[in-house]
Amino acid sequence: MANNLRLALVIGSTREGRFGPTVANWFAPIARLHADFDLDVIDVATLELPDVHPGWGTEPTPGLATLRARVEAADAYVVLTPEYNHSYPAHLKHFIDLHHSEWRAKPVGFVSYGGQAGGLRAVEHLRQIFAELHCVTVRDVVSFHSAWDHFGEGGRADDPAGAAGAAKVLLDQLAWWGRTLHEGRAARPYGN
Template structure:
């Protein structure tokens, strides 16, 4: 493996999109973060929307952002790429996740975003499809492959660990990270040469 230099490291913000009680999101995020941290070229910033507690009501354009929004903004701005961990509720993604996305704009621009979704038979793919449209509107680049976890509750091992050994998601996460890293490098270099303005 080639030597990794500090300047080559990518900062990836992993966002836990569910805030409801009894959510499974933190378990999925912890698994994904553990896999991502095996890569020497990544620095992971785990952002749990239940902890950052962004307001649900957006301010007007001429109002100062609330403190939680102002605190989260630099973490998103510093990220080279994003991974959104989302459940599928009623064929879509959670309302707090939409509010969190809408609080910010330049922070997302010209950066890649991948999706790790979970749900019933669809594995959250309906939620991920809608998120692709939202992030495209914000000038982010939604990468092609992601991780979908259909009937995720069936992936527990006998000892209670999740996911069980040999689960299909272990293969999907490598493909997703490979694509995310390629796009993150390409877009970071492009932004450095020519700032993205709209």
């Protein structure tokens, strides 16, 4: 559809043996079927990120310039994060920090997973980060508590209707905010 919003799904886990791809492989088809979105999957584990921020006023590497263009092109984001030691992964924070104005005046939603807390403590920390970047975070989150117990063979969710229902709520909220903020940025550039 010509008027679709661009949704970037950011997979934030990078550890060997990570569970993130299982959750992403469940979520991505649901997002692709949503009438409002065209999906771009950005897997932090597959990126060659610079060790340090290139600094304001210096040119990024060609790879980082391409990545920044993808982040800039998105109208909305879903950050898929595990919870490590009551917070988010360091590589995800590094990825976020390599971008600045690309995030501004856009909505962010979360899909989280982990042990008893289901990644929700990581999400609460990320909300603070994205507020500083002038993003709107949507209220509803898709969260998998003891995630490895909720996915069967082939990465199928054990409660497909409930999980898909939560994903639809998240995507509907992102679509509303994404369209509203897209139109707002087109009518009047977002200030500093």
